[in-house]
Amino acid sequence: MWLFYSPEISVDMELPHDEAQHCIKVLRLKEGEMVRLADGKGTFYDATISTITGKRCLLHIEKEYPQDSLWSGYIHLALAPTKLMDRNEWFVEKAVEIGVDEISFIKTAHSERDVIKMERIEKIAISAMKQSKKAVLPKINPMVKFSDFISAHKDGDCFIAHCEEDKKLELKNSVVRGNRSLVLIGPEGDFSSSEIDMALKAGYKGVSLGPSRLRTETAALAAVHIMNLVNQID
Numbered sequence: 635m636w637l638f639y640s641p642e643i644s645v646d647m648e649l650p651h652d653e654a655q656h657c658i659k660v661l662r663l664k665e666g667e668m669v670r671l672a673d674g675k676g677t678f679y680d681a682t683i684s685t686i687t688g689k690r691c692l693l694h695i696e697k698e699y700p701q702d703s704l705w706s707g708y709i710h711l712a713l714a715p716t717k718l719m720d721r722n723e724w725f726v727e728k729a730v731e732i733g734v735d736e737i738s739f740i741k742t743a744h745s746e747r748d749v750i751k752m753e754r755i756e757k758i759a760i761s762a763m764k765q766s767k768k769a770v771l772p773k774i775n776p777m778v779k780f781s782d783f784i785s786a787h788k789d790g791d792c793f794i795a796h797c798e799e800d801k802k803l804e805l806k807n808s809v810v811r812g813n814r815s816l817v818l819i820g821p822e823g824d825f826s827s828s829e830i831d832m833a834l835k836a837g838y839k840g841v842s843l844g845p846s847r848l849r850t851e852t853a854a855l856a857a858v859h860i861m862n863l864v865n866q867i868d
């Protein structure tokens with residue numbers, strides 16, 4: 635059954651424009667066929683296509699059911715975006731497919747990019763949510779300064795993955811199943827020494843993702859995967 639996204643659900647409703655175009659023009663679905671909706675908040679809905687008129691697609695909801703949690707805890711990844719936007723988009727797509735609760739973008743001393751086009755990122759996240767058959771759309775936050783982010787995020791288990799030679803914990807041995815976990819990933823030039831000190835003084839723990847030196851988007855995805863694996867529900 636084809637899966638569509640609509641943040642607003644009612645018994646008799648209209649598909650959002652982009653979703654309706656995909657339904658009518660690409661998939662060529664017809665009146666009377668069944669489709670499935672995700673509201674991005676954790677619930678699936680089975681619906682019948684009641685009316686197709688031009689560019690509009692009207693649905694009647696037949697059944698709703700919540701999706702069981704796919705992992706425990708809360709997974710939050712914050713990264714300094716790369717200069718090439720397609721690499722940031724690749725990360726968001728794959729992170730949503732694997733499973734993440736929240737993604738944040740941070741501006742650091744060595745950041746290569748100052749602007750993130752949130753509309754494009756959100757569309758990629760929606761597509762990845764549907765591709766991976768999830769009913770929850772992760773929260774995605776616009777870019778903020780590193781210092782502001784640190785000040786606002788101190789709850790749960792907070793980690794900073796950096797490249798300095800300090801003694802660091804392995805992330806895979808540091809994430810606690812069921813806890814709220816946040817990992818910071820820096821730009822290609824790494825976090826500055828002052829940023830690392832700021833995070834450590836705020837209670838963040840320095841962590842390693844392994845012996846290999848990874849690109850920003852690879853490191854971010856590895857961190858999401860580690861947090862997700864630790865929090866898998868049996």
